[in-house]
Amino acid sequence: MTAAELPVLPTKPGCYLFHAPGGEVIYVGKAVNLRSRVRSYFSATAAQKAQLIRNRAERLEFIVTKSEVEALILEANLIKRFKPHYNVLLKDDKSYPFLKLTREAYPMLLFTRRVLKDGATYFGPYPNPGAVRKVQELVGAIFPLRQNSGVPLQKRKKPCLRFHMGRCLAPCIDNVSEEAYAKVVRQVRAFLEGDVAGTAEQLESEMRAAAARQDFELARLYRDRLQALQRLTGYDSDVTRASEDDLDFLGVAQAGNFAMVQLFQMRRGRVVGRDKRFLTNAEGASPAEILERFMADYYGQAMQVPPLVLVPQEIDLDVWSAFLSERAGKRVELRVPQRGDKVELMGMAERNAHTGLEAELALLERRGEAPGVKELQALVGLESAPYRIEGFDISNLMGTHTVASIVVFEGGRARKSEYRKMRITGLTRPDDFYAMHQAVYRRFTGALADKLPVPDLLLIDGGKGQLSAARRALKDAGLELPLLGLAKKQETIIREGAPEILVPETHPALRLLINIRDEAHRTAVGFNRKQRGAAMTRSVLDDIPGIGPARRDALLARFSSIDELKSAGVDELARIPGMGRVAAEAVVAFFSAFDNERASVLKAPEVRAAETGGAEAG
Structure with missing residues (x-):
């Protein structure tokens, strides 16, 4: 929709409704001046959300009201009726008890x-x-x-x-x-x-x-x-109340597409009640818009409104004060506290809102309704929501036993049956970039390429260096896939050729990425420990052909040292239960060859050169 397609708008208060093709109401807003407010959606400096609304809209409808308060009430009723896609919505939009x-x-x-x-x-x-x-x-x-x-x-x-x-x-x-x-x-x-x-x-x-x-x-x-x-x-008549205030105070928290508002009721200086609401469609909405959506629903039904309401954000204080005064039948003041004990009350409400939001998001994850996938698409600008995400991590100890892990998440949930681990080969010193290149390249060119489907997104544990190594590996494998890195410092999202992204840790997209990164790290570290443990318990006997774990244990139980074992003859070894003559001969032959090789290594270079006809003379 363009500005030229707008109807003739009055300069009076009212509500406006954007309709998509087919008639669906996609956004409802209120305005003191309908003409000025609606035209702001078509300005060059319009916010991203406003641009999305105007680009999808086919036509605009408006309703003129007598006052701003009447517009506020009408907006709340229209949102409840149509549940527009771009409006902030109460997730549990039910009638209050x-x-x-x-x-x-x-x-x-x-x-x-x-x-x-x-x-x-x-x-x-x-x-x-x-x-x-x-x-x-x-x-x-x-x-x-x-x-x-x-x-x-x-x-x-x-x-x-x-x-x-x-x-x-x-x-x-x-x-x-x-x-x-x-x-x-x-x-x-x-x-x-x-x-x-x-x-x-x-x-x-x-x-x-x-x-x-x-x-x-x-x-x-x-x-x-x-x-x-x-x-x-818990009332105690002997305790003097520090305040006789009757008021409500509210806190807001937002994480991507989700938000939480908590309201506390204080009467005669005591907190006597609390209400909280979980809201959706909050992506791109300001805290003030989220706050107003909650207040319209709550105070539209409230039977008792106190003379003072404290809010954390600047909203249209005069309009809301008039609305609340009308509901209460007396003067109600709306205020954003700047100092004193009321700022402490706002801090309490904000902390509870953040805690409540984290709890709601964690509950969604446990139910398998992980909210981060669509939010991730919007946050990093992907063409489609990344259903399958694979996370890569490298683990080593002082450059030894370097391993890689690949974890898989589908629809925001771990798919552990498709986790993979691999040893990194060809390294003589620590090199995470080389290891990441090898892990990604082998994932998309070896047997794994046939067994696992191609993901929608790769998450690399690390910064720009690891991300570049992964991109080179994909190029070598002939693939072009979206890549993201997650740096542990400040949990920064790294993108190729774009600014880094810093969002609160409560953001659903970041929570999802952290979950994948931590799972990849846990898997890689566990595999690295297992490899190191196996190396520490490995015996030289494991290299002898025909000597398995049972025969190895039998030899270690019979002889107290390797030197004692090497001095034993074939007949003595063959008499050990479970050995047999063929295995005994293999043991004697192995140590004989081992000693000859060791003696050759210990000879001076000129002696070895003479014995090999000058092959090592250089």
Whole structure:
């Protein structure tokens, strides 16, 4: 699509939708000024993502709104409806769970995913159903709300077991007045809004008042509830709170096509809740765009919005403040903290976002859904996603026993049945470049070339020198394949004729490359150790024709040294169990030839020259 094909755009706020051939919505955006924002996609300095969108788009549709806040809400709904390819998406884009305090004389606390305009009070959203169940259990352990008498309340002849346990006031048998039950409901409401301290203070006040009236049974009930509250929430009335702030603070982490946003809820100076969301389609998106996608989804459903929200990135603060104020019914400030204790809160949120993202990526890898392949294609500019990647590494000890390893990954997963190891020949000193050339050349010209399919990408453990050696080997083998190197210093991705790439270690593409490199290194080092171990345990007897491991062990058990063995005759050797006369003669002949060769080497050069007719005279 070109700028000339754009419709006449107004200068008003609204949303715009890019459509691909066939009508698919590939991107939804919002704008304060539709004309200015859309035309920025067609400028010479447009970002790479904007260029991809305009190149794929066939037509543009726009919707004018009354205000920027209305555009923000509309954008969130359109993204949820169409799930456009180039928009950041919530990976687990499901409705949030809530707790619902029903609207009736004797309210009940319920789990729900639907927020209705039915006069009930909703609390949430919560991050997952498990969190809701835990809060329900906590409320049930502290406050005697009814649980088993239906909505609306159904009368019973006998109360349930919770009444006999002191955990229900049993309105189903008219055991409690509406006023007394309403007092418990107010405590539940305050608790769910985060006022743990206020709830504890009210319970303690009622306990003391009941004790003063000498209503010790009621005082005991209040005491038990207060103790349950302290035990289950960790609240301690003797600890002075350093801050009375009510606020939310958010952290963002991004790795290639994936991102994580974590939100923490602080009420009365205590962190009382957390939500986190794993997002996809984040490649090329700014942290601000990722943050806005999460906020639109979360605060679009949130029932309680605090007066202050801390964000780590500059976004359109005025628009978002207006949106949140509209949701809360009061003034809400949006702020990027610059100093003080609130910067520490942001650091906490950022650290948790990075940790959460790493955990999600590791989970994908364990499930066989390794996310690095497509991200690697985009990161290094490959024509297609590299399904089969082969990793090469060289290992030696002071230049001895040089070996190479070849590991295979398909679809981001190790294919161990196709791993290969080889000894490097022709080396008298350490030379990783020579070894890498030989390993790559033999992989694509020998028997392995027929047994293994051609990979989509080669990963070389090392820098530009190893990469050049691998390229020469491919050229000698008559092949042209994509090559990458991975240098351990700062985990730098090395490309041929292009700048080096440095990305965070959480980036899925780099995680995949590190995994392949480490697997190749582990395999090469293990093979090198095995070769060195075999060399250390090798005996001179292994070189004698006809002497296998069994006969070798029998000879070593009979004689205490090689000199003693060499002095033994054929008859003596033949009497050893398992030897026989032919094997005994082979042993005697081997040592006789060995001694003759050694004596020749020890002779002076002029003597050897005379014996060989001057062949060694030079």
